[in-house]
Amino acid sequence: MSDVVNLTTMEVDALTDADGGLNLTDGHARLGLTAEQAAIVAGIPEMFAQASCRPFQDIEREAHTAFLHAVGQYSAPIGTGRIFSCYSSTLATDIVARALPAGATIAVLHPTFDNIADLFTTRGLNLVPMSEQALMNKDWPGAPVSAIVVTHPNNPTGLVTPRGHLRSLAEHAARNGQTVIIDASFRGQVPDAQYDTYEVLEAAGADWIVIEDTGKLWPTHELKIGMLAFSERTRYPLYRAFSESLLAASPVVLRLVTELAGDWVAGGRERARDMVERNRAVVREAIEAVGLELADPVSQISVARIALPQDGPGSGELYRKLVAHGVHVLPCAPFHWADPKSGERFIRISLARPHDTVLKGAQKLAQAFAELSADEDALVA
């Protein structure tokens, strides 16, 4: 299955490693359930029964309310018909890509998860990169860009678009007749990203589309919802694209989301954060021992980038050596979808894994780096 290489195919390789290697690739939570989560999962058969006897609309509105309020989004258009529940945030992104007019030019944050750029490209859109530096400088693109796509917080860097920057972007877009598209899939993990995005976008009078995701927060084995929300101003045929893709998300999964969001605000958030930060700390410790550093030390998302020095082994080399030892991480060149070379000195490791898995993975990564560096030194000498 190696006819293509994108980040997802590398994640599939890790997931299906027949020898049971260490999978530190994807950003999904692959963890045991906490006691509180296990109690909720034990209630799924009852959620099944409720899904048969309660109206779908009620179950869906309840889930939207519980989740969106749990991540600070009090102004989201709950109950207006302007939030579609999809099987995943990827499907939500594809629905947006399909609804935009083919041939249009859109600006997409760079770097970001390659799948976002791929989905828009496949639907016939012309992409131009917008760097994180440009975002932080409020250097917004003008014509012919008709939509601006921002991953908030960004994956893999963890960069949060500050409230004032989003306001500036939304005002710029409103002035120029552009659509602001926010992929907030990792928002749930990052308190700084939980200011009320919808309030900011609406106050600016912008045309906006926001994608939310329950899939990065909980170890629910792909039982998740991607939400596609949009403003009253949005004129793209989103409903047509949605109805081509699915009839409805699962009411059982919506019930599960409601319950897990309840746990999230009742301590689940802190339990998850402590676990991720403990894992980030062991990664930092393991790599510092061989002279490496975290590229984004203040990132709060459940993945970490490691910066490799310019004059040592590259991420491709390191990736291949680790795979040979059954350890799967992600080289970062594909995140830099418009300029892969600029990502070659970064490697990404997932933190939403059991502590021992992350510890072992980080140690093997450090060891592999040290060995490759020693080999290179020997060659030079």
Added chain:
Amino acid sequence: MSDVVNLTTMEVDALTDADGGLNLTDGHARLGLTAEQAAIVAGIPEMFAQASCRPFQDIEREAHTAFLHAVGQYSAPIGTGRIFSCYSSTLATDIVARALPAGATIAVLHPTFDNIADLFTTRGLNLVPMSEQALMNKDWPGAPVSAIVVTHPNNPTGLVTPRGHLRSLAEHAARNGQTVIIDASFRGQVPDAQYDTYEVLEAAGADWIVIEDTGKLWPTHELKIGMLAFSERTRYPLYRAFSESLLAASPVVLRLVTELAGDWVAGGRERARDMVERNRAVVREAIEAVGLELADPVSQISVARIALPQDGPGSGELYRKLVAHGVHVLPCAPFHWADPKSGERFIRISLARPHDTVLKGAQKLAQAFAELSADEDALVA
């Protein structure tokens, strides 16, 4: 939400009817669980635990084996890496549509569920209709058609492509360098459609793609799997399209499929069939009382088409009158995607609903038809 009308948007209207109307639109099973199914659903928390500790590949292969063998598909390429598990058969269809070269001409069965035609059209393919009559006459399309899409059994007519006809199609396609694409989403309900499709396609040396679906068999509230299988000969970039769409289906859902397939072969099949046929019988009885007939009396799928006489009220009129009374069925014009007028004299009603729901829906349909006919007669007189 009425900016578009396709069959799915009418299904969404029914699903979200705030007044709690009768939903007899979509082909999903919306039923209470049998005792046997309820016992399986009670085990979902344990399936969750297994999903954490068993390799994904094992869980997936087990589900493919259980489901495909339960529906007679012993030659499906289980364990070869040539079956992708998707969130739904719709997503599987979209992955195929995306992998075919834009601008290619493909033949699609007519009538069939409009969503199939829409997904291919949206991805930039040129569609030509192939009638059921042409299929039964083995009148296969030649150049420039590069792929032939057959829904087997067909939705909404229930037409099964007989084994000899599939062999003829596959041999024709092999001779002409075409791809045979089979959407077998309703296969599980129809014993006649459960001959080993993969054996026939392989024996002919054809390039083939087959879509299977667990979503029409069981009342699992959208917890389902669409399987996308393909031949070794297939050269289209299906893996790239899959990896753009998802990382993996849910191992919890795969476990659920395994268990429900086990129940299916141990009596579940007969329980489901008896229920559907009992519902088909009450529909027949209710409509015969007002002079109407089933359009496909030998169909075994869980929907039934009702034929309306040429000189009475049409399906659009009947649909609107029923919606006004809170009863949702599907007018059939959209199934006739290349010639909607030819479908105007049919209306489709779902049978995979509780018996009382189907009974009430059929009676209201009969009554509405009688009233509309009387109105017309009065106008004429």
